[in-house]
Amino acid sequence: MTIREEQVLERISRARNRKARLREDAITLAHGSGGKATHTLIEAVFREAFGNPLLDRLxxxxxxxxxxxxxxxxxxxxxxxxxxxxxxxxxxxxxxxxxxxxxxxxxxxxxxxxxxxxxxxxxxxxxxxxxxxxxxxxxxxxxxxxxxxxxxxxxxxxxxxxxxxxxxxxxxxxPTGEVRPGDAVLVTGPIGEHGVTIMLARGELDIEADLVSDTAPLNCLLADLMCSCPGAVRRMRDATRGGVATVLNELAADAGAAVVVEEDAIPVRPAVRGACELLGIDPMYVACEGRAVVVVAPEASEAALASLRSHPLGAESAVIGRVKDDPPGTVLLKTAFGGTRIVDLLVGDPLPRIC
Amino acid sequence: MTIREEQVLERISRARNRKARLREDAITLAHGSGGKATHTLIEAVFREAFGNPLLDRLxxxxxxxxxxxxxxxxxxxxxxxxxxxxxxxxxxxxxxxxxxxxxxxxxxxxxxxxxxxxxxxxxxxxxxxxxxxxxxxxxxxxxxxxxxxxxxxxxxxxxxxxxxxxxxxxxxxxPTGEVRPGDAVLVTGPIGEHGVTIMLARGELDIEADLVSDTAPLNCLLADLMCSCPGAVRRMRDATRGGVATVLNELAADAGAAVVVEEDAIPVRPAVRGACELLGIDPMYVACEGRAVVVVAPEASEAALASLRSHPLGAESAVIGRVKDDPPGTVLLKTAFGGTRIVDLLVGDPLPRIC
Missing domain, CATH: 3.30.1330.10 (PurM-like, N-terminal domain)
Structure with a gap:
């Protein structure tokens, strides 16, 4: 990373740590998106009113x-x-x-x-x-x-x-809860299928695609994982509103660490990729309803992958990246062309009422 | 009761024991009322789909x-x-x-x-x-x-x-759960204030009344009651949608017994009575949000009343009736004029969206 890149990242990091302040006087669809606007609403209204140790964990x-x-x-x-x-x-x-x-x-x-x-x-x-x-x-x-x-x-x-x-x-x-540098980041299957299916089902776009929602119960898949990797599973999150990008950002922010993912490693079906290109959206932000992001200790990554893949709902699981020290609270995507870009939280959601 | 009255009651009782069948093709406001239409919807759709021992207790x-x-x-x-x-x-x-x-x-x-x-x-x-x-x-x-x-x-x-x-x-x-003939039926305060307050707040009627909703948490009041009358509290119900009349009907149906209440004994504030007369509705069916109906063993009725009245939220509690053997599943009201009338479940609610 260049010095200039580091300065930019530091500024972003500072901006993120400011106290949440709700600028709008009225609720917008973005407040229900799971992205930045939702976070601000939760901080400025719900945590402000209800704050207690159990809720504060979010x-x-x-x-x-x-x-x-x-x-x-x-x-x-x-x-x-x-x-x-x-x-x-x-x-x-x-x-x-x-x-x-x-x-x-x-x-x-x-x-x-x-x-x-x-x-x-x-x-x-x-x-x-x-x-x-x-x-x-x-x-x-x-x-x-x-x-x-x-x-x-x-x-x-x-x-x-x-x-x-x-x-x-x-x-x-x-899960142990503590995400540490070196940890492996996995996803339990191809991303964005639920969101794209809903978008196509609205019929506003004239796209035909052989897609179905990924909605599924993950309890057996994840319970098996916990048994297979005792003490090595750090965090698990289901990637719903805001998609995998939002979950990775939340994990990075909670851990005060960076999450670096490889674009090539993220499973995305061609039909999802194609629809997203036509819609002008990034599959990383599209909701899944049967996929989890899992963070495991470095030494457990192979065992975790094997456990997930042995289950029908995790057959296409993949290791998509690693946790790093710097820059804290940031998600970086290594693109297929060798570049690196920041995957930030969106303010709203490109697809409202997805769940 | 005359023989003719007994025949009528028996016919009503038979009609009630028939299997629930939903006649409507579309949801109506009555299905959200807490009355007969809601019961039918619960039986014919929700219990039909979800039926399990815990849910079935309703x-x-x-x-x-x-x-x-x-x-x-x-x-x-x-x-x-x-x-x-x-x-x-x-x-x-x-x-x-x-x-x-x-x-x-x-x-x-x-x-x-x-x-x-x-x-x-x-x-x-x-x-x-x-x-x-x-x-x-x-x-x-x-x-x-x-x-x-x-x-x-x-x-x-x-x-x-x-x-x-x-x-x-x-x-x-x-509570022990078993309601028996002889048991006393109490209400923890004046009825119908929440429903009438909402109705007046809608401003559709040009009535001024010094009324506020009775919304309140009953947990301390009822926990004190349980301590004061160990083993003697049979059932407790909060009288929300459908009011006290609906709760009494459900208690009578569950117990396969009659509930006989004295009109004069039921606390109703003059402002509620007046508004109900103008609206042409019976306060017995109007929602409360801070009143419970309590059934206690005969010998505990005085202790229960004293316990409830010692609490600010139960200061105007009253014994309003008794559980009898016959006619099973029926609520009878002894009117102030010495007559007796059946207090049946309503199909819908005179006041929709009350809670």
């Missing part, structure tokens, strides 16, 4: 003990549009998403809640299709939907159906 | 054990309109509602999740006001908001702000 799940039981607890609302898409629907997405948030915390998902907000006039047949899909996803993940709620709002006050799921899991073998 | 919370810890888990979405009203807002409502669902299960509420669905353009100042109100409610109830999520939908695809909260609590001294 992990995928909150962890606490109750009478000696080590629990993980998480929630997500789903507003995906359209509700039905190749490879899935809002129902299995809502189950898999919460299962995965528990799984990446090293928890065995046990019980889910389901809260429905339905628009007056929503077809009962669609609701049945969604609930059946949720149950199939729950069966696949080995969880039960044990409590729920339904609200109905007037025509025009929702978009058919919104679902919130919360989940409780028991933590058995959590 | 309690306010699901109960399960994890590594020996006895837990309660519940969820509710909030779509109240308007978002701000005398005595509260969607924020404290969302915290108190979930705290109360845990409390009536005999659980100590511990941790809450918060999922926000925001409409593009929603004022950040309103969001701050809501989150601050949530935190004050969480402090009052002794719970933490430990995990959350935010989604944003386009203008016109929501109504400002919807909130889902889920909650985890630890069960210490649950």
């Amino acid at each position: 992990d995928d799940s909150a962890r606490f003990t109750v009478n000696g039981a080590d629990l993980a607890f998480t929630t997500d609302s789903y507003v995906v549009s359209p509700l039905f898409f190749p490879g899935g629907d809002i129902g299995d997405l809502a189950v898999n998403g919460t299962v995965n948030d528990l799984a990446v915390s090293g928890a065995i998902p046990l019980h889910l809640s389901a809260g429905f907000i339905l628009e007056e006039g929503f077809p009962v047949a669609d609701l049945r299709r969604i609930t059946e899909s949720m149950q199939r996803a729950a069966d696949a993940a080995g969880v039960d939907i044990v409590t729920g709620d339904t609200k109905v709002v007037e025509r025009g006050k929702a978009d058919g159906c919104y679902i919130n799921t919360a989940g409780v899991g028991v933590v058995q073998s959590p | 309690d306010d919370s699901a109960r399960f054990t994890v590594n020996g810890a006895d837990l309660a888990f519940t969820t509710d979405s909030y779509v109240v309109s308007p978002l701000f009203f005398p005595g509260g807002d969607i924020g404290d409502l969302a915290v108190n509602g979930t705290v109360n669902d845990l409390a009536v299960s005999g659980a100590i509420p511990l941790h809450l999740s918060a999922g926000f669905i925001l409409e593009e353009g929603f004022p950040v100042a309103d969001l701050r006001r809501i989150t601050e109100s949530m935190q004050r409610a969480a402090d009052a109830a002794g719970v933490d908001i430990v995990t959350g999520d935010t989604k944003v939908v386009e203008r016109g695809k929501a109504d400002g702000c919807y909130i889902n909260t889920a909650g985890v609590g630890v069960v210490q001294s649950p």
